[in-house]
Amino acid sequence: MSEVLVTGGSGFIAAHCILQLLAAGHTVRTTVRNPDRRDDALAMLRAGGAASIDNLSFFAADLTADTGWADAVKGGDYVLHVASPLPPYVPKDENELVVPAREGTLRVLRAARDAGVKRVVLTSSFAAIAYGHSPREKPFDETDWTDLNGPDVQPYPKSKTLAERAAWDFMAREGGGLELAAVNPVAVLGPVLGPDFSPSIAVVQALMQGRAPAAPKIYFGLVDVRDVADLHLRAMTDPAANRERFLAVAGPPVSILDIASVLRERMGAAGRRAPRFEMPNWLARVVALAVPQLRDVKPLLGLRRAASGDKARNVLGWNPRPNEEIIMATAESLLKLGLV
Numbered sequence: 001m002s003e004v005l006v007t008g009g010s011g012f013i014a015a016h017c018i019l020q021l022l023a024a025g026h027t028v029r030t031t032v033r034n035p036d037r038r039d040d041a042l043a044m045l046r047a048g049g050a051a052s053i054d055n056l057s058f059f060a061a062d063l064t065a066d067t068g069w070a071d072a073v074k075g076g077d078y079v080l081h082v083a084s085p086l087p088p089y090v091p092k093d094e095n096e097l098v099v100p101a102r103e104g105t106l107r108v109l110r111a112a113r114d115a116g117v118k119r120v121v122l123t124s125s126f127a128a129i130a131y132g133h134s135p136r137e138k139p140f141d142e143t144d145w146t147d148l149n150g151p152d153v154q155p156y157p158k159s160k161t162l163a164e165r166a167a168w169d170f171m172a173r174e175g176g177g178l179e180l181a182a183v184n185p186v187a188v189l190g191p192v193l194g195p196d197f198s199p200s201i202a203v204v205q206a207l208m209q210g211r212a213p214a215a216p217k218i219y220f221g222l223v224d225v226r227d228v229a230d231l232h233l234r235a236m237t238d239p240a241a242n243r244e245r246f247l248a249v250a251g252p253p254v255s256i257l258d259i260a261s262v263l264r265e266r267m268g269a270a271g272r273r274a275p276r277f278e279m280p281n282w283l284a285r286v287v288a289l290a291v292p293q294l295r296d297v298k299p300l301l302g303l304r305r306a307a308s309g310d311k312a313r314n315v316l317g318w319n320p321r322p323n324e325e326i327i328m329a330t331a332e333s334l335l336k337l338g339l340v
Contacts, residue, residue, distance in 0.1 A: 001025040003076045004236070005117075007108060008083025009058065010037040012197050013123060013188060015044040016229040017080050022050060024233070031061040031072050031083065044193035047337070063104025069111040076115060078236050081108045082123040084163065086156065086198060094155035101159035102166045109170050112178055119179035119242065121235045124164040126186040126221065126247065127157035130305045139306040142184070142245040152299030164245075171243075181235040185228050185248040186221030186307055189326045191333040204330045207260050208340040210273025215256040216284040219304040221249040224329065227320040234316040241316060249309040250320040262327045270335055 004021050008014045009030030018041075021028045032038055038058050045053060061068030063083060073079060084101045091097060105122065112120050130140040132150020146153060146161040153161075164182055171180050187200040200220075206212060228248050235241040257278050263271035279287075281301045312318040321329075334340045 001027065002078055002237075003027045003029070005029045005031070005073055005076050005079045007031045007061070007072075007079070007081050010041040010044070010196070011082060012193070012201070013185075013225055013228055014080075014082040015041065015048060015193050016190075016225045017082060017232050018056065019045060019048045019050055020226075020229045020233055022052070022055060027055045029057050029059060029072060029076065031059050031068070033060070033062045035060050040194065040196065047193040048191070063100040063107065066107060069107055070115070073108075073111045073115040073117055076112075077118050079108060079112045079117055079120045080123070080232050080236065081105060081120055082232075084123065084160070091155055094158060097155045097159035098162055101163040105163045105167050106170055109167060109175070109178065109180075113174075113176050117178060119181065119236060121232050121241075122164065122167050122180065122182045123232070124182045124184045124245070125157070125160040126184050126249070126305075126307055128161040128164045129184055129247065130307065131157040131161075135303060137306075139308040140247075141308045142247055142311055152303075154299070179242045181241040181243070182245040183228065183231050183235055183248055184245055185223050187223070188225050188228055189222055189330040190225035190227075191329050192337060192339065193333075194337070195339060201330060201334075203256065204259065204263070204327065205334055205340055207256070207263055207274045208267070208270060208331060208334065210275075212275055214277045214279035214283075215260055215275045216287075217255065217257075217278050217281060217302050218300050219253040219255050220300075221251070221253050221305070221307050222323050222326050223248045223250050224321045224326045227318070231312055231316065231318050234312075234318060238316055244311075244315070246312040246316065246318075247307050247309050248312060248318075248320070249307040250326060251323045253304050253306055254323055259327055262324055263331055266324075266328055267331050267335075270340065271331065 059072040085097050129144045132147030132153045260274035263274040
């Protein structure tokens with residue numbers, strides 16, 4: 001088995017990657033920005049059913065500084081670079097996201113190359129593929145890139161696009177013998193392991209809590225976090241994954257109202273407060289003016305972006321869960337942890 005570094009160990013996707021790596025018998029290292037987050041990461045792993053953490057070690061390393069990265073990767077075989085800032089709101093200064101995402105990625109790649117790591121798997125995003133484009137029927141795939149000059153490109157899509165672009169440019173210029181693959185998930189749902197989770201999970205939580213009388217007309221693709229982790233592991237070792245990007249998407253886009261409908265129909269009393277109607281776009285724009293967390297929603301109203309997951313299926317044998325199962329797993333985990 002191999003020795004694998006997973007960056008951002010207290011994060012949602014990273015925790016599931018660690019769980020699957022440990023279950024497969026790998027020795028795992030993970031980084032946390034602050035040593036205090038070690039306990040948070042361990043709590044998530046226990047919630048995820050980790051049988052043993054004897055093969056797990058922690059390193060303190062921050063995306064904004066060089067300190068700690070050389071030690072974290074030393075002697076390792078692979079790196080899953082999952083860490084990237086994802087706040088629940090749009091920052092006033094885009095560099096709060098862009099700088100740590102791009103510079104952090106380059107720090108990890110340099111450290112991995114210098115340590116003789118075989119391959120880095122970069123957690124990128126659908127946000128690096130499909131934003132800034134005019135509406136279209138054709139599904140987006142791995143050949144597409146976000147147009148940073150587009151009107152809907154908020155700081156987060158910009159950060160993910162610039163970080164992935166920087167990674168591929170680094171590989172072309174100075175990657176040496178290092179290999180690289182990228183995983184580009186759409187909105188990631190699935191079993192929550194603790195109270196610190198992504199904005200996409202917060203959407204399901206808000207619907208179950210009845211915080212919205214009507215749903216904004218927003219569409220997005222879904223993928224289960226367990227399948228995202230599985231795709232990382234496949235991309236880590238499969239020879240065909242080197243120098244390739246892989247979209248992680250389970251099926252066609254769903255609307256927030258579609259998610260609400262699944263919650264009402266399948267979750268009994270726990271889903272009864274989910275909205276039954278969509279709000280008109282003009283009302284959603286008014287609401288967004290008063291709620292900072294919704295300001296990045298305005299460019300997305302009524303826009304349906306389809307994505308193709310065929311490449312991951314055909315090249316790596318990936319087989320993701322269907323949308324309804326993803327929604328149910330998310331809701332059930334929120335209930336189990338008392339988060340709704």
